[in-house]
Amino acid sequence: MIKQAIIPLAGLGTRLLPLTSVFAKELLPINGKPGIEYILDECINSGIKEIIFIISKKKEMIKKYFYNDKFYKEIIKKKKDKRIINEYKKILKYKKMVKFVYQNKPLGTGDAVLKTKKLIKEKYFLMLLPDDLIIKKNCSNSMIKIHNKYKSSVIASMTVNKNSVSRWGIFKLKKRLDKNNSLIEDVIEKPLIKKAPSNKAVIGRYILPKKIFNKLSKQKPGKGGEIHITDAIQKLIHENEKFIAHNFSGMYLDCGTMNGYIKSSLEISKL
16 A cells, blocks of 8 residues: 655745745645645545655745644634634644655755655655646546556656657656556656657656665766656666556646646636
């Protein structure tokens, strides 16, 4: 069973400047609710029991969000506002589940994952990227069901426009397992349009094997001087580790850009 999830949160959110010059992007409200809470709720509703946040010293605001007890207790004592009481109870519920590790240098998603090595207990764990919001259907829950069926790693997949493949990690697919799931032969990070093996893109939900830590610990920096999770996944696939691309059925929203952030609020307000 998948019981642990990790969420990399150390990024500076430069695509959302100037908002992120003073505020953590993951706490920005999306239709009146902090973006990170949508991700937390997705985890909880998938049966996840422990969530590991990877933050940096510059993102201490996120930790304070869950550990601001004195502030809430003083406000509740004065006002006894039911809405505030309920919000505080919700944060206390989240706080019981979360742990924090630090990535103080921006060395890539692979390096962020490696920071959680000592905390991961089971053979597989879930990773969610907070910029990728998936609504209307719980993507993580669907992926866990696929993992349980095939006893393998799973990565969320979405068909993208062929002209935009150079923005994404792109799958080379090996064999179709059923309508929504295929075995992955390779993953290519941001290929040129002419060299892209498909238009099936990696979306920010992964069920990864604990053995990926061995690859990451020995991995040299790749593009941009960063340690990419894609490179470690490639090595495991080439060693016959089974990875499945899962075509999820929810609606994908990109919260990491200004236009995407605005669209996310509009779409969620319709639910």
